[in-house]
Amino acid sequence: MTIPPTPMDTVTLERRIAARPETVFGFFTDREKWLSWMGTDGMFFFEPGGSYRARLTGENIVSGRFITVDPHRRIVFSWGWESGPMPVPPGSSTVEITLEPTADGTVLRLIHSGLPSPEACEAHAEGWQHYVDRLATRAEGGDPGPDAWMREQPEG
Secondary structure (H helix, E strand, O other): OOOOOOOOOOEEEEEEEOOOHHHHHHOOOOHHHHHOOOOOEEEEOOOOOOEEEEEEEOOEEEEEEEEEEEOOOEEEEEEOEOOOOOOOOOOOEEEEEEEEEEOOEEEEEEEEEOOOOHHHHHHHHHHHHHHHHHHHHHHOOOOOOOOHHHHOOOOO
């Protein structure tokens, strides 16, 4: 079987999580749970067409709209930065999360498409790896502790 190459504007990530899809899905559809693994503050309307806006680190604010919310299986949302160094405007890229049940938990697949450059792909790949690791720890019942990326930001 041949696996097609990842498009130049796309980040893909796969992670096994020792928690049921229902548990993992809750971390994408509940404000407090979302903010327990990614971000410090935010406003979320978890329904198709609903918007979100979250402060991830320092002055870096991400926003977009939920496109698909298929309980315990799939969530799709637009993504972009209102502020910060990354030139990805709100709504200009799309994140698709699929959750596949397994005997010992869930396989989370993340596809972030529509990124404008190899640099944006590299930065988002690093970011998603960081945050999906934190999500896995939370979904498995652990505490990822304070986000190290928050400590790296200048106080303001």
